[in-house]
Amino acid sequence: MAKMKLIYDNTNNSQDLFYISKFKAPDPVIFFEIKNKKYLVLNDLEYERGCIEANVDYVLKINDFIDKNKKFSIITILNNILDKFKVKVLELPYNFPSYIYINLKKNIKKNISENSIFYLDRLKKNDQEIKMIKKVMIDTEKVMKEIINIIKYSKLKNNRLIHNSKTLTSEFLISFCQKELAKYSLTCPDCIIASGYQSSLPHHHGSGPIKPFTPIVIDIFPKSLISGYYGDITRTVCKGKPNNNLLEMYNIVLKGQNLGLKILKPKISGSKVHNEILNLFTKNGFKTNFDGDIPNGFIHSTGHGLGLDIHEPPRISKVSEKMKQGYVVTVEPGLYYSKIGGIRIEDTVALTENGIKNLTKFPKFFSI
DSSP states (O other): OEEEEEEEEOTTTOHHHHHHHOOOOSSOEEEEEETTEEEEEEOHHHHHHHHHHOOSSEEEEGGGGSOTTSOOOHHHHHHHHHHHTTEEEEEEOTTOOHHHHTTSOTTSEEEEOSSSOSSGGGGSOOHHHHHHHHHHHHHHHHHHHHHHHHHHTOEEETTEEEETTEEOBHHHHHHHHHHHHHTTTEEOTTOEEEEGGGGGSTTOOOOSBOOTTSOEEEEEOOEETTTOOBOOEEEEEBSSOOOHHHHHHHHHHHHHHHHHHHHOOTTSBHHHHHHHHHHHHHHTTOOOBOOSSSOBBSOSOSEEEOSSSSSEEEEESSSOOBOOTTOEEEEOOEEEETTTEEEEOBEEEEEOSSSEEEOOOOOOOOBO
16 A cells, blocks of 8 residues: 655745755645655756755656646646555645645545654754754854843943943844844844843843843844754843842752753653753742733743754653653743843753753853
8 A cells, every 4th residue: 555755845834845855945846755765846947956956766847747738736736646656545744735635636545744743753863963053053152152242341321231322222132143143144033132021021032222230131043044954042141230139040040951951861751851940940939820911930841852943842841752862952941020030041952872962052141
């Protein structure tokens, strides 16, 4: 019984397509795998490039599957492919286009993946993939240093930070971050540089003046335009002397991250790592509360996988699977209180045979 795995997508939407074919496709293309052979079906525009670049067994011309004297129809083309290869069972990614799904041949059994990742093999990174992620981290840390230096050497005037005679803002730093990342062929359109109250909202991008004497969360998670792989790092700093509450909160977050990095290893449950950190915070007086309008405390997971997507399985959270050698994950505990601010510290690490290899080398400090 012939079983086929089928993707119809572009590589902006489907990292599985890029992972399995190594072909960058700005427009939707057809990829399928059957009997351990990989096929890419391309139009005339992309056919020659596909023959050169794609890591597949066969590159086919889409014209060979178009019915003569009929207009172009992707549904007809796919059904013709299914006929030619005598497919009885079809494996599809979770986001396969529904308008195509309902029009594929009715006598074929169709299984939709329950996972956001179609090719689960890509969750375990090989040495080359880890090197590519490490390269992203090295270059990202250079940009992190520049951003922190701008904050550090800004002048305090009337409770505002002044840089080059202008008020230092989140918008300026985010724009600077994106320009500097571009020098290394990295892109991060949604990086976070948030201070004051905004730092207590984990995914607030940041806006307005950077506030002194408050946490400044800097979260940079760029994608390489060359390799396609992501990196992820967060540091929290404070321009000026922080008060005792902030300093205590920073130190306990750092202690929690160190605990997570110490116990993280293959076969350990991600939930154990997360709960150990949560318990540490609670025992030291930093409680988590999801009641009421505004959750506060440790309100997100400890970490997530990353690779060709910024967020991949596994999750290091209350509900999480066991860790495996080859996973690349973040360790990023944080504490968030609307009246105080938020603090998050994040490293990206690779799980090795007996523990982890930290791919992040940037130092951790609070007051600057």
